[in-house]
Amino acid sequence: MAVLFRDFIYMDAEMERASRGDILVEGDRIAAIGPGPGELAEEIETVQGKGRTLLIPGLVNGHTHAAMVLLRGLGEELPLKRWLEERIWPVEAGLVPEHIYWGTRGAIMEMVSTGTTCFSDMYFEMDEVAKAATETGVRCCICRGLTGDDPVKVREGVELFRRWNGKGNIRVQLGPHAPYTVSLGALKEIVGSAADLGSGVHFHFLEAEWEEAFIRDRFGLSPLAYLEEA
Known part of the structure:
Protein backbone atom coordinates (compact mmCIF):
# COMPACT_ATOMS: atom_id res chain seq x y z
CA MET A 1 0.00 0.00 0.00
CA ALA A 2 1.33 3.44 -0.95
CA VAL A 3 0.43 6.83 0.52
CA LEU A 4 1.47 10.20 -0.89
CA PHE A 5 1.85 13.08 1.56
CA ARG A 6 1.53 16.02 -0.85
CA ASP A 7 2.81 19.53 -0.17
CA PHE A 8 4.10 19.06 3.37
CA ILE A 9 6.90 20.81 5.23
CA TYR A 10 9.71 18.48 6.32
CA MET A 11 13.21 18.75 7.80
CA ASP A 12 16.45 17.50 6.30
CA ALA A 13 18.39 14.63 7.90
CA GLU A 14 20.45 17.05 10.01
CA MET A 15 17.28 18.78 11.27
CA GLU A 16 18.75 22.11 10.13
CA ARG A 17 16.71 23.14 7.09
CA ALA A 18 13.01 22.94 6.30
CA SER A 19 11.78 22.13 2.81
CA ARG A 20 8.39 21.93 1.19
CA GLY A 21 7.43 19.02 -1.03
CA ASP A 22 5.98 15.52 -1.28
CA ILE A 23 6.77 12.34 0.59
CA LEU A 24 5.86 8.95 -0.84
CA VAL A 25 5.49 6.03 1.58
CA GLU A 26 5.31 2.49 0.25
CA GLY A 27 4.47 -0.12 2.85
CA ASP A 28 6.63 0.62 5.88
CA ARG A 29 9.32 2.55 3.99
CA ILE A 30 9.74 6.12 2.74
CA ALA A 31 10.22 5.62 -1.01
CA ALA A 32 10.74 9.20 -2.20
CA ILE A 33 11.09 12.74 -0.86
CA GLY A 34 11.19 15.88 -2.95
CA PRO A 35 9.29 18.43 -5.03
CA GLY A 36 7.30 15.62 -6.67
CA PRO A 37 7.69 11.83 -6.83
CA GLY A 38 6.97 11.54 -10.58
CA GLU A 39 4.38 9.28 -12.15
CA LEU A 40 1.99 7.67 -9.68
CA ALA A 41 -1.05 5.47 -9.98
CA GLU A 42 -4.24 7.53 -9.99
CA GLU A 43 -5.79 5.50 -7.19
CA ILE A 44 -2.96 6.16 -4.72
CA GLU A 45 -4.10 7.44 -1.33
CA THR A 46 -3.15 11.10 -0.95
CA VAL A 47 -2.96 13.25 2.18
CA GLN A 48 -2.90 17.00 1.52
CA GLY A 49 -0.61 19.17 3.64
CA LYS A 50 -1.41 22.39 1.74
CA GLY A 51 2.06 23.74 2.45
CA ARG A 52 1.36 24.48 6.11
CA THR A 53 1.61 21.08 7.80
CA LEU A 54 4.87 19.80 9.27
CA LEU A 55 5.62 16.10 8.80
CA ILE A 56 8.09 14.77 11.38
CA PRO A 57 9.31 11.38 12.59
CA GLY A 58 7.16 9.78 15.26
Whole structure:
Protein backbone atom coordinates (compact mmCIF):
# COMPACT_ATOMS: atom_id res chain seq x y z
CA MET A 1 0.00 0.00 0.00
CA ALA A 2 1.33 3.44 -0.95
CA VAL A 3 0.43 6.83 0.52
CA LEU A 4 1.47 10.20 -0.89
CA PHE A 5 1.85 13.08 1.56
CA ARG A 6 1.53 16.02 -0.85
CA ASP A 7 2.81 19.53 -0.17
CA PHE A 8 4.10 19.06 3.37
CA ILE A 9 6.90 20.81 5.23
CA TYR A 10 9.71 18.48 6.32
CA MET A 11 13.21 18.75 7.80
CA ASP A 12 16.45 17.50 6.30
CA ALA A 13 18.39 14.63 7.90
CA GLU A 14 20.45 17.05 10.01
CA MET A 15 17.28 18.78 11.27
CA GLU A 16 18.75 22.11 10.13
CA ARG A 17 16.71 23.14 7.09
CA ALA A 18 13.01 22.94 6.30
CA SER A 19 11.78 22.13 2.81
CA ARG A 20 8.39 21.93 1.19
CA GLY A 21 7.43 19.02 -1.03
CA ASP A 22 5.98 15.52 -1.28
CA ILE A 23 6.77 12.34 0.59
CA LEU A 24 5.86 8.95 -0.84
CA VAL A 25 5.49 6.03 1.58
CA GLU A 26 5.31 2.49 0.25
CA GLY A 27 4.47 -0.12 2.85
CA ASP A 28 6.63 0.62 5.88
CA ARG A 29 9.32 2.55 3.99
CA ILE A 30 9.74 6.12 2.74
CA ALA A 31 10.22 5.62 -1.01
CA ALA A 32 10.74 9.20 -2.20
CA ILE A 33 11.09 12.74 -0.86
CA GLY A 34 11.19 15.88 -2.95
CA PRO A 35 9.29 18.43 -5.03
CA GLY A 36 7.30 15.62 -6.67
CA PRO A 37 7.69 11.83 -6.83
CA GLY A 38 6.97 11.54 -10.58
CA GLU A 39 4.38 9.28 -12.15
CA LEU A 40 1.99 7.67 -9.68
CA ALA A 41 -1.05 5.47 -9.98
CA GLU A 42 -4.24 7.53 -9.99
CA GLU A 43 -5.79 5.50 -7.19
CA ILE A 44 -2.96 6.16 -4.72
CA GLU A 45 -4.10 7.44 -1.33
CA THR A 46 -3.15 11.10 -0.95
CA VAL A 47 -2.96 13.25 2.18
CA GLN A 48 -2.90 17.00 1.52
CA GLY A 49 -0.61 19.17 3.64
CA LYS A 50 -1.41 22.39 1.74
CA GLY A 51 2.06 23.74 2.45
CA ARG A 52 1.36 24.48 6.11
CA THR A 53 1.61 21.08 7.80
CA LEU A 54 4.87 19.80 9.27
CA LEU A 55 5.62 16.10 8.80
CA ILE A 56 8.09 14.77 11.38
CA PRO A 57 9.31 11.38 12.59
CA GLY A 58 7.16 9.78 15.26
CA LEU A 59 7.67 10.95 18.83
CA VAL A 60 9.20 8.67 21.47
CA ASN A 61 7.75 8.17 24.96
CA GLY A 62 10.84 7.35 27.02
CA HIS A 63 9.10 5.81 30.04
CA THR A 64 5.72 4.15 30.33
CA HIS A 65 3.70 1.55 32.15
CA ALA A 66 1.29 1.43 29.23
CA ALA A 67 -1.29 -0.94 30.67
CA MET A 68 -1.71 1.36 33.66
CA VAL A 69 -4.14 3.42 31.60
CA LEU A 70 -6.60 0.98 33.22
CA LEU A 71 -5.68 2.47 36.61
CA ARG A 72 -5.82 6.11 35.55
CA GLY A 73 -7.17 8.39 38.25
CA LEU A 74 -6.66 5.85 41.02
CA GLY A 75 -5.25 7.49 44.14
CA GLU A 76 -4.12 10.67 42.40
CA GLU A 77 -4.27 12.62 45.65
CA LEU A 78 -1.58 10.46 47.30
CA PRO A 79 2.21 10.93 47.36
CA LEU A 80 4.25 8.32 45.50
CA LYS A 81 4.97 5.83 48.29
CA ARG A 82 1.38 5.71 49.57
CA TRP A 83 0.02 5.72 46.02
CA LEU A 84 2.03 2.60 45.24
CA GLU A 85 1.48 0.74 48.50
CA GLU A 86 -2.17 1.64 49.14
CA ARG A 87 -3.66 1.93 45.66
CA ILE A 88 -1.56 0.56 42.82
CA TRP A 89 0.16 -2.58 44.07
CA PRO A 90 -3.01 -4.08 45.60
CA VAL A 91 -4.87 -3.63 42.29
CA GLU A 92 -1.95 -4.88 40.20
CA ALA A 93 -1.93 -8.08 42.25
CA GLY A 94 -5.27 -8.94 40.64
CA LEU A 95 -4.35 -8.17 37.03
CA VAL A 96 -4.12 -11.03 34.53
CA PRO A 97 -2.42 -11.17 31.10
CA GLU A 98 -5.60 -10.10 29.32
CA HIS A 99 -5.68 -6.87 31.33
CA ILE A 100 -2.11 -6.09 30.28
CA TYR A 101 -2.83 -6.80 26.62
CA TRP A 102 -5.93 -4.64 26.33
CA GLY A 103 -4.55 -1.89 28.56
CA THR A 104 -1.49 -1.68 26.33
CA ARG A 105 -3.63 -1.67 23.18
CA GLY A 106 -5.59 1.26 24.59
CA ALA A 107 -2.41 3.13 25.52
CA ILE A 108 -0.99 2.59 22.04
CA MET A 109 -4.15 4.05 20.50
CA GLU A 110 -3.72 7.16 22.66
CA MET A 111 -0.02 7.49 21.86
CA VAL A 112 -0.45 7.11 18.11
CA SER A 113 -3.32 9.62 18.10
CA THR A 114 -0.90 12.31 19.33
CA GLY A 115 2.12 11.35 17.22
CA THR A 116 3.98 8.90 19.48
CA THR A 117 5.11 5.85 17.53
CA CYS A 118 7.71 4.39 19.91
CA PHE A 119 7.57 3.82 23.66
CA SER A 120 9.72 2.33 26.40
CA ASP A 121 7.70 0.19 28.80
CA MET A 122 8.38 -1.39 32.19
CA TYR A 123 5.69 -3.64 33.65
CA PHE A 124 4.86 -7.34 33.97
CA GLU A 125 3.33 -9.92 31.60
CA MET A 126 5.55 -8.30 29.00
CA ASP A 127 4.78 -10.88 26.33
CA GLU A 128 1.35 -9.25 26.18
CA VAL A 129 2.94 -5.82 25.69
CA ALA A 130 5.14 -7.15 22.90
CA LYS A 131 2.13 -8.82 21.30
CA ALA A 132 0.09 -5.61 21.38
CA ALA A 133 2.97 -3.57 19.95
CA THR A 134 3.62 -6.10 17.19
CA GLU A 135 -0.03 -6.20 16.16
CA THR A 136 -0.30 -2.42 15.96
CA GLY A 137 3.04 -1.85 14.22
CA VAL A 138 4.58 0.58 16.72
CA ARG A 139 8.14 0.37 17.98
CA CYS A 140 8.86 -0.31 21.63
CA CYS A 141 11.59 -1.16 24.10
CA ILE A 142 10.25 -3.34 26.90
CA CYS A 143 11.49 -4.69 30.21
CA ARG A 144 10.06 -6.84 32.94
CA GLY A 145 9.94 -4.71 36.09
CA LEU A 146 12.16 -6.42 38.67
CA THR A 147 11.60 -6.00 42.41
CA GLY A 148 13.08 -7.63 45.48
CA ASP A 149 15.98 -10.07 45.32
CA ASP A 150 14.14 -12.93 43.60
CA PRO A 151 16.49 -14.54 41.03
CA VAL A 152 13.45 -15.99 39.27
CA LYS A 153 12.39 -12.49 38.22
CA VAL A 154 15.87 -11.75 36.92
CA ARG A 155 15.68 -14.92 34.84
CA GLU A 156 12.29 -13.79 33.55
CA GLY A 157 13.89 -10.57 32.35
CA VAL A 158 16.72 -12.45 30.64
CA GLU A 159 14.29 -14.90 29.02
CA LEU A 160 12.17 -11.99 27.79
CA PHE A 161 15.28 -10.57 26.13
CA ARG A 162 15.99 -13.86 24.39
CA ARG A 163 12.38 -14.24 23.21
CA TRP A 164 11.76 -10.76 21.90
CA ASN A 165 14.87 -8.63 21.44
CA GLY A 166 15.28 -7.76 17.77
CA LYS A 167 12.01 -9.42 16.81
CA GLY A 168 10.30 -6.96 14.48
CA ASN A 169 10.12 -3.54 16.11
CA ILE A 170 10.79 -4.86 19.63
CA ARG A 171 13.86 -4.21 21.75
CA VAL A 172 14.33 -5.48 25.31
CA GLN A 173 16.18 -4.15 28.34
CA LEU A 174 16.44 -5.30 31.94
CA GLY A 175 14.31 -3.32 34.37
CA PRO A 176 15.21 -3.10 38.06
CA HIS A 177 12.32 -1.12 39.50
CA ALA A 178 13.93 1.39 41.89
CA PRO A 179 16.43 1.72 44.77
CA TYR A 180 13.59 1.34 47.28
CA THR A 181 12.39 -1.99 45.83
CA VAL A 182 15.67 -3.61 44.72
CA SER A 183 18.73 -4.23 46.91
CA LEU A 184 22.09 -2.93 45.76
CA GLY A 185 23.32 -6.51 45.42
CA ALA A 186 20.40 -7.43 43.16
CA LEU A 187 20.91 -4.27 41.13
CA LYS A 188 24.56 -5.21 40.55
CA GLU A 189 23.49 -8.68 39.40
CA ILE A 190 20.96 -7.18 36.99
CA VAL A 191 23.49 -4.71 35.61
CA GLY A 192 25.94 -7.58 35.12
CA SER A 193 23.32 -9.64 33.30
CA ALA A 194 22.51 -6.67 31.07
CA ALA A 195 26.20 -6.29 30.21
CA ASP A 196 26.42 -9.98 29.31
CA LEU A 197 23.35 -9.68 27.06
CA GLY A 198 24.37 -6.37 25.54
CA SER A 199 21.12 -4.79 26.69
CA GLY A 200 20.36 -1.50 28.39
CA VAL A 201 18.95 -0.98 31.88
CA HIS A 202 15.67 0.85 32.51
CA PHE A 203 15.37 2.21 36.05
CA HIS A 204 13.32 4.55 38.23
CA PHE A 205 15.66 6.95 40.04
CA LEU A 206 14.97 9.95 42.29
CA GLU A 207 11.27 10.13 41.46
CA ALA A 208 10.47 11.92 44.71
CA GLU A 209 12.35 14.14 47.16
CA TRP A 210 12.48 11.49 49.89
CA GLU A 211 14.50 9.11 47.69
CA GLU A 212 17.77 11.01 48.07
CA ALA A 213 17.60 10.70 51.86
CA PHE A 214 16.56 7.04 51.50
CA ILE A 215 19.63 6.25 49.40
CA ARG A 216 21.97 8.05 51.79
CA ASP A 217 20.43 6.36 54.86
CA ARG A 218 20.06 2.85 53.40
CA PHE A 219 23.29 2.59 51.43
CA GLY A 220 25.51 5.30 52.91
CA LEU A 221 26.05 6.72 49.44
CA SER A 222 25.15 9.81 47.50
CA PRO A 223 22.80 9.17 44.57
CA LEU A 224 25.69 9.52 42.10
CA ALA A 225 27.94 7.22 44.14
CA TYR A 226 25.07 4.72 44.32
CA LEU A 227 24.86 4.58 40.53
CA GLU A 228 28.63 4.28 40.21
CA GLU A 229 28.63 1.45 42.77
CA ALA A 230 25.94 -0.41 40.83
